[in-house]
Amino acid sequence: MTKDGVSEDPRGGDGTVAGGLPDSAKPAIEVHDLTVAYRTQPVLWDIDLSLPEGKLIAIVGPNGAGKSTLLRSILGLVKPVTGWVEVFGAPYRQRRSWVGYVPQRESVDWDFPTSALDVVTMGLYGSLGWLRRPGRKEREIAVSCLDKVGIADLAGRQISQLSGGQQQRVFLARALAQDARLYLMDEPFAGVDATTERAILALLQELRSTGRTVVAVHHDLQTVREYFDHVVLLNMRLVADGPVATTFTNENLQRTYGGRLTVLTQAAEALLGGENPEISNPNV
């Protein structure tokens, strides 16, 4: 059943099988008829979506479009009014250990009395299960994850002593510790410095090269083409989804953002800049 603006099943066009991981014929995420409401206020309407494995996928849309809610629905954190979500062909409950989550950085109190290492170790709580405590092995894994995001030297640092970019890296390291097949990230690039942005991008590309799938809520239209393979355009309803090259078009952006002029200008720039990825690189 195809709803307005839903593109074809992306698996049809691209049959790449992710390296070494089983079950690749299934889409990473299958969303069927999903409607979500907070009280009586609908947030997501009738979403049908199928996201391929092994890609970097951006969820793009204006404020209040339900981007975070879509992520949270996939994680089973919000109860849908109707519809269901499957992750690698099964309900999320059965796929928890395959999924890593990076919430919005502002969602926690960074003055909490804990070290960067402790936060990253939380990524291992799921595999530890009840009662078992993190020990030396977990510590080593956590340090190596901090190392992958380039801040192993800050392991013992209290988290309020970290810069915004470093805090974002801690969250990413925590997700890496989950050693997942699918990563859901809520605005991983929001409010980080240029160095961190490049480091995060490199990390996402490395994840993709090992067959991992990343679905990220993304705000910066200018970098969508440069950073991502696949895009989901969302504004309460699904406007379009598919490979960036064919889906991230002026027409689709207009339909996503409606008549908001400033955003459209930005979108136009993004489209022009599509061939020329240097455009938004503040580096030098």
Add this chain to the structure above:
Amino acid sequence: MFDLSFTARTVLLGATLLGIVGGALGSFALLRRQSLLGDALAHAALPGVCLGFYLTGSKNPLPLFLGALIAGIVGALCILVIVRNSRLKQDTAIGIVLSVFFGAGIVLLTHIQKLPLGNQSGLDKFLFGQAATLLPRDVMIMAILGGVVLLLVLVFFKELRVLTFDPEFGASLGFPMRGLEVFLTVLLVTVVVVGLQTVGVVLIVATLITPAAAARQWTDRLGIMVLLAAAIGGFSGATGALISAGWARLPTGPVIVLVASAILLVSLLFAPQRGMLWASLRERALAARIRRENLLKDLYRWGENAGGTWSEPVTTALVMGFRGHTRQQLTRVARRLDRKGLLSWTDDGITLRQEGLEQAERIVRRHRLWELFLTRRLELAEDHVHRDAEEMEHALTEETEARLDALLGYPTVDPHGRPIPRSISGSDPQRGVA
């Protein structure tokens, strides 16, 4: 070691126990920003105590504890239900539940007082606490409940940590966050119930929050905070019990709270990092350093304008004129520099010594390098960069200065055409200014 009566020892044991358990649990309540939840739970427990007495007709602690426990949990559930199903926020829900339950409790209490039973006197001790009425069997029940609570905190520490820091992430891992929230609330109610007889419903929140707030000042680790809060709570309980045993007329509960509050006050003021005193001292030290550096710089500029010679003393009146200092203000700054051998101050006036001259040069160099950076690299207008440089000259580190110098190609003049001093100490790696 103390010559305590049997009663006093019972009270001491009970108060210490309560302090330990309250501190440990309070840490989680504090970090979850639910400090007032404990207060509501305590007030909600009062009708439970009354009903416990009403139904059994005895002051046997078990039914009273049980009644308080159930009423507290019902109160907590009411708060949850209100928050989830209405548009009211949590603080409102807490206020409603607190006052409704407490009101009901008072009504019941008044009603019970009028019953022709004869054994109901003393039930009002639950209002303000009356530790002296603690019996060994009460303390026994407190010990069992408290021990169970501590054990559960220990066993589920990992889960409580994720609940407190990032419940959404915990839920994504598959931990039942709602269930853990209820679990923690039940633990809190238990602590409240444990403390009712000693401290009373009105003050019990202090045994939860005060030691935890004090402990937070001293550490940046959750585990240490919980232990420290338990220690502070236990110490306050013991000290409070001893003090009130020593001065027989002082009520135990309020004294415990006052002891804990004194510890909190000390912690708020003197704890390193978070303490208010150190923060203000650091600020004052910085301000004093900036004043000293400014004086060195002003003296340098004076000599520079006088043709690049710094051997002549500048009269005190002139130096006071640099920044409109009073003699007293100048003395405060110059005295210290004099003692450090950076300048000499005689009746003739003030002269920079060699070391002072070097430090002054460094400050002026940073100022002018920064101005150059702003005009050349950030393309700001020449007449807009001075104020910014006034601040950066005190803030730039040695490393940054070196990088800046290299980036600008080791320049010799600033945007206003004045030389960038490097003759005397250009390659001197000496650190620290004034």
